[in-house]
Amino acid sequence: MDAQDLDWIKVGHVKDLPEGRVKTVTARTTSICLSHFEGQWAAMDNHCPHQRGPLGEGSIEKGSDGKCWIRCPWHGWDFDPLTGTPPGGHEDSGQKLYPLRIDGDEIYIGLDPEPPHERTVTDVMAETMVNWGVKRVFGMVGHSNLGLADAIRRQVDKGALGYIGIRHEGAAAFAASAYGKLTGKPAACLTIAGPGATNLLTGLWDAKVDRSPVLALTGQVQTQVFGPGAFQDIDLKSAFEAVSKFSQPVLSTSNHAELMSLALKTALVERDVANLIFPDDVQTNPSSREAGKPEGRLGGTGITPSGEDLAKAVEMINAAKRPVIVLGYGAKDVRDKVVALAEKLGAPVLTTFKGKGLIPDTHPLAAGVLGRSGTPIASWFMNEADLIVSLGSSFANHTGIAPYKTIIQVDFERMQLGKFHLVTLPVWGEIGTFCEAIVDQVLKPADAPDQAGELVERWTIWRAEKDLRLSEDGGRGIHSAAVFKALSDLCPPDAIIPVDVGNNTYSFGRYFEPCGQRILMSGYLGSIGFSLPAALGAWSATQDFEEFRGRKVISISGDGGFGQYAMEFTTAVKYGMDITHILLNNSELGKISKEQRSGEWPVWETNLTNPSFAAFARLCGGHGHRVTDPAELKDAIADAIAHNGPSLVEIITDADLV
Incomplete structure (x- = not known):
């Protein structure tokens, strides 16, 4: 190509590189070894063909014949700065050279006009993330996730994703976990292979046990060096097996859009961690596949309790004179329906610690937090209660719901019902659906005590105690x-x-x-x-x-x-x-x-x-x-x-x- 047809990219100033030195420069996204020796300037591909060592971090060495060579800093391979050829015995015929010119005191490298971007495997997967509603990635860009990071960058540049570069991968996992707890939507966390990936584990366990959807995107070493102990090579699938509901490597032969769709569906439906492992060499493979979409992949979430359970719950509630409601974190999305039920009954609402704030303490029926981190108000009402209606609580030891009380427990996960001890009436169903189904059928008995009035008294006592402290x-x-x-x-x-x-x-x-x-x-x-x-x-x-x-x-x-x-x-x-x-x-x-x-x-x-x-x-x-x-x-x-x-x-x- 003629010089006038090239794109001439400024890469520096002549004073930046003294005589007898080499330096790495970047023209667009091309890494180049720039050399200055014996009054001459040259530019070649920066990656040594041995193990892609950075020639620009090497040195100019004179051989016994007085000829100058660029020496790779990693393993000592030599290349002629003007021709790119090795002295002999290497596996590769030589390095690519780039046209160079100096205009005044500025250095320019000539590159072919930039070709259109070739769509890659990770482009397909990043587009699939966007289609499934992922809006945010927290992470750290590094050497084994650069192809994936570039696909994410393209979505960020389009305004389709937001990216936060953190200082420690553990913070990325905690940030993603909190994001999922708040929104119910998965954020992604991005790391390199090895220690970058393992640094995620604590935050991912937080997400898993608190049922927060998170997508973990972990770089990995190249597939050709899996197993024998390459640098930063660990078995990530095994490392993430316990903490994730879904963990799969992304291979050249994978259905990449489907793999990302399954990961995100798992995170959303199971409210759990999904992990995808990206070998370095697969990330930039070309792909012509369409991105995945959620349409036709998700159903409704309402689970209506059985008529028998609803009838029994109404009967028990209407017979109680001192019912209380324990509002847990699992009811966070339907708290208004829970409060409406409490108002119909005049029942105090005690929250778990994780549920703190789901009902304001300013509400006339709020009794504060129950348990070790709680108020004496909540404990008093639990002790006086003749019925506990537990909505979205897991009965953790920290909360201390009295197991000997008459209890109605409602949860959409059957394994949570009576998990630690039997309850009087376990009800399988979605909490909001349960509240809507019974609110018009329950009532406060005429001879029931005024628990709202008692709440005023108890808050007065507790606030006076706090003032004394x-x-x-x-x-x-x-x-x-x-x-x-x-x-x-x-x-x-x-x-x-x-x-x-x-x-x-x-x-x-x-x-x-x-x-x-x-x-x-x-x-x-x-x-x-x-x-x-x-x-x-x-x-x-x-x-x-x-x-x-x-x-x-x-x-x-x-x-x-x-x-x-x-x-x-x-x-x-x-x-x-x-x-x-x-x-x-x-x-x-x-x-x-x-x-x-x-x-x-x-x-x-x-x-x-x-x-x-x-x-x-x-x-x-x-x-x-x-x-x-x-x-x-x-x-x-x-x-x-x-x-x-x-x-x-x-x-x-x-x-x-x-």
């Missing part, structure tokens, strides 16, 4: 009750609140009074470090779904939890995320210290050495404020919430005042 001062920091009173007063009613684990979370469950906020947590896994990555996922949902648009994200953790993924604060800064993080810093793994003491163990190795997290937030480019005086709490939290971007309030707290 505000005066407690051990001289080591602020009482957590003061933190969550301030947050209760200032938190926007539509905020999304990811919480961590530890004493800070127990105090949140006990003291924070939700008035419409949506709360996310690592429920069954109880993983420390969840809240900040979850905030990344929640903020992404506010960009992807109209129903969450404009909602503030406020995450909460202790110093131990924040330290797990602290660098993800820079991710929030990079993408301009409107996230406020409330950090309770007691320089201790306080919950573990408490467990050691209660188990008659000596307190050992729970102390933490911390920097100023507020200063850290400012160094990262966000807003940071450190609070040591309770009088400063409200102003500091209000300023952080008002800040348009990532902000952090570090509150020095007393580990014993929880």
Whole structure:
């Protein structure tokens, strides 16, 4: 091709490369080894044909005959800079050379006009993701997922996908898990082979046990080196077998659109983890297949309980004088129907900890959280109840539903019914359908006590107790009750609140009074470090779904939890995320210290050495404020919430005042 027909791409300036040196440059997407020796300039393919070593990271070496050679930094293969040929004995005839010219002081490489993009296997699969409604990918681009990453990039450039580049793959999995918990839709997490993939596992287990749909896209080594122990080669299918409901390698012969469709259908229907493993060499294989679509692949989700079970439930409810409803996380999407049933009965609504906030504490029938992280109000009403109607609760030990009570349990998963002990009436059906079917048939007996009035009394007692605790001062920091009173007063009613684990979370469950906020947590896994990555996922949902648009994200953790993924604060800064993080810093793994003491163990190795997290937030480019005086709490939290971007309030707290 004549020089005038080439695309001349500027790759640098002559001062960038001294005499006797080589350098890697990129023209469009072509990696080139640029060399400067004996007053001459040359450009060749940057990849050594041996193992694709980067020649531009090598050196110019003179042979015994005085001739100059470019030497590969990996295994010492040599190439003539002007011809690309080796001195002899190599498997390849030589390297491709590129036309080069210097115009003034600027260096240009001549490339053939860019051909149209050839559709690849991963293009088909990325398009299938979009067709199935995937809107967000969290991940890290690396050497064994570059073809897949480029297919995702093309969808991002079209505006069909959003991408968040995280600092640790574990954060990607937690972000995707939180995104699924909030929206019910799967997000994807992208990693390389080996350690990148295994770093996902904790976050994926969180998604699995809390029934959050997630798609894991893991790079893999080339198929030709499977098994014998190549760099970063591990058996990913076995590694992901326990944590995923669906895990398959993507091979050249796979039906790629169908494979992605099955993965996403599994994530959605089973509310579980689906994993696809992408060998490096398969990712860029050409493909002419059409992308997959969900039409004709999904049915309705309503399950109507049997008429016999409905009739029995109505009979039991109408006979009860002190019924209570336990509202669990499994009923999150039909909470309005549950509340309507409670209002018909005048029945107090107790939530599980995972269900905190599904009914506002401002509602006349709200009794707060039941269990270890709960209120004495909820415990009192459970003890007094003559019937418990459990809707979407798994009967976890943390919640502590009394098994000896008369219980109606409704769940759309039959295995959850009476899973840990027998219940009086197990009802298989969708919770919203159950509530709609019985609400017009149930009634409050004329001689039933006024439980709504009792709730007013119990809330008055509990709030007075909380106010008394505000005066407690051990001289080591602020009482957590003061933190969550301030947050209760200032938190926007539509905020999304990811919480961590530890004493800070127990105090949140006990003291924070939700008035419409949506709360996310690592429920069954109880993983420390969840809240900040979850905030990344929640903020992404506010960009992807109209129903969450404009909602503030406020995450909460202790110093131990924040330290797990602290660098993800820079991710929030990079993408301009409107996230406020409330950090309770007691320089201790306080919950573990408490467990050691209660188990008659000596307190050992729970102390933490911390920097100023507020200063850290400012160094990262966000807003940071450190609070040591309770009088400063409200102003500091209000300023952080008002800040348009990532902000952090570090509150020095007393580990014993929880």
